Amino acid sequence: MTVNSEPTPQSAPQPAPRVRSANIRDVAKMAGVSHQTVSRVINGHPSLREGTRQRVLDAMEALQFRPNRAARSLVTSRSHMIGVLVTDGTYFGPASTRAAIESAAAAAGYLVDTATLTSLDEAAFKEALERLIDHAVEGLIILAPQETTLRQLRHLSVQLPMVTVHSTSAADDHGLSVDQVAGARLATRHLLDLGHRNIAHVAGPDGWVESKERVRGFRTELAAWGVDAFRIAAGDWTSDSGFRIGEELFAANAPTAVFSANDQMALGLMHACRERGLRIPEDVSLVGFDDIPDAAHFAPPLTTVRQDFTELGRRCVAHLLAQLDVPVRDAPRTVVPELIVRQSTAAPR
CATH class of the missing domain: 1.10.260.40 (lambda repressor-like DNA-binding domains)
Structure with missing residues (x-):
């Protein structure tokens, strides 16, 4: 006779003992x-x-x-937090500078809290600034290279140590910059040295300090050679705007050379040249600005002005920490740009 026995109930799996963090x-x-x-x-x-x-x-x-950072800040009255206020982190320059700031801050034992402006009006600026201050940041780095935000900053009473990243030639106690005028003069001088005299400039949008300073450098270098600007047209930093300006610029009586205020607009200008049957550099020489990673792989590779954003970010953190009495290596307030000559420029035919 077979006896059916009840299955032995299985005990439920027990959770593994939780490992306590060291204190x-x-x-x-x-x-x-x-x-x-x-x-x-x-x-x-x-x-x-x-x-x-x-x-x-x-x-x-x-x-x-x-160590618990919050507990440590209670003891030391130091949050080891840097606030970064940025207007638009999607552009190559601000994004690269911000990444360099985060890296340099981490190396110094600081964290970065970032606030992005939703608009350029005063209310949005004050709201973003107050949020960073409420988070107990020890100092501020302002990545807002528009004339509007710099004016607002001057009108506000900010008591924290601060560094502003902009490109104005006006000296102040907080500003760091890449010398945009010098960079624009390098680009323009390169084209003049090659023999070009009909040189156009595709500028950045109105209201940006970089746009204004690069136009100033372009005009200054032309004036030093006794040459008039062929034309100055404003884009919006995008390849699309470079293409639209290029369609009109190369339609008739085209310049022999163009200095573009950034590499993305230079890419659009290259497209417009091809659409008009013009060759670079045989028919038109082209110089950009920024030296984005893709610039060396344009067709042809783009002559451009390189900004050392990594060094700019490092100097931002160094100057801010110096205001916080943290021992750091001193560095100049202005980063000097460099001309990178590739295959998009040649003597005019």
Whole structure:
């Protein structure tokens, strides 16, 4: 006779015991010191023997202990947070500078809190600024290269240490920049040296400091050679605007050379040249500005002005930390651009 036995109920799987993160007392126990000593090491207290400090640091590493930033700020009254106010992070220059700021800040033990302006009016500017201040940032970096935002900043009473990234030639206590006038003169001088005299400039949009300064550099260099501008037309930094301007510019009585205020508009100008049956550089020489990563792979590779955004970001952080009494290597306030000559420029036929 077969006896059907009931199946033995399976016990439910038990969750694995939760591993507790190491705390300051665990570090103290491993290092053989008091938890007050560990706290002094975390907060950079100077009156500690180097051997004691190293034992604590070794214990922190072995236990993978990371000090709680919020708790640390309560003790030190330092948030180790930098605020960055940016108008538009999609353009190559501001995006590259912002990435460099984050990298340099991290190397110095700081975090970056970014606020992006939704518009250029005063209310949006004040709201973004107040949000950063409410987050207890220790200092501000302003990536807002429009004349409107710089005017608003001057009218507001901001008590925090601050660095502004812009390209105006007017000196102030906060500003850092790439020398846009010098860069535009380099581009224009290169075309003049090649023998061009009918040179057009496709400028950036009105209201941008970079646009104004590059036009000024273009006019200044032409005047030094006794040459008049063939034409100046304003785009909006996009390839589409470069193409639209190029369609009209190359329709009849075309210039022999064009200086474009950025590489993206230069790409649109190249397209317009091909549509009109013009060759670069045989019929038209073309110089851009920025040296975006793709510029070396345009057809033909683009002669352009390189801005060192990595260095600009590093200097922003260095100057801000210097205001916060953090020892840093000093650096000039102006980054000098460099002309990169490729195959898009040649002597006129």
